[in-house]
Amino acid sequence: MEVGIIVAIICCILLIAGFAVLFTKLLSARHDTFSLDELFSPGRYRAMERLLDEADGKFISSHAACTRRLEKNFRKGRIRIFRAYLQLLSKDFHGLCKTLRLHMIACKVDRSDLAAVVMKEQFHFAASLVYVEFRLIAFASGWRGVDASRLIHSIDAMRDRLQALAALPEPTLA
DSSP: HHHHHHHHHHHHHHHHHHHHHHHHHHHOOOOOOOOHHHHGGGGGGHHHHTTTHHHHHHHHHHSSSOOOHHHHHHHHHHHHHHHHHHHHHHHHHHHHHHHHHHHHHHOSOOOHHHHHHHHHHHHHHHHHHHHHHHHHHHTTTTTTOOOHHHHHHHHHHHHHHHHHHSOOOOOOOO
């Protein structure tokens, strides 16, 4: 019987130590809150609009030393860079969504209307991302360029909503 009590005490001590470690990690974790300028800068994606432009491909193919393999490698390189921009854009979008959700949680009044807006914009962003990926596959096969303006518009709309929320004083329960 004494062994059972000792084992139970050791288990409780280990459980308390585990919770202490968990709580200290949660309390000391870096909170990912950003200023709006850090979170999304529209100028950051200006190159993305022109990256898959047909003019560059035509210039490369008009060169006398251009081969089919060179054109293909040129397209692959541009697609790789474009996808890197897409990853940054997606990261910015999810950061905006996270910031809006944190605002909803911290707000003293019910802001369930924002939840619907965030979900709607997330759906539009995901649909636009799928569309752009299909267009990238077509571009790799030799079709014309990809238009990422839908994605940029979606993230810009989220940023505008966040800026409008930041400018409003927090409503009270009066």
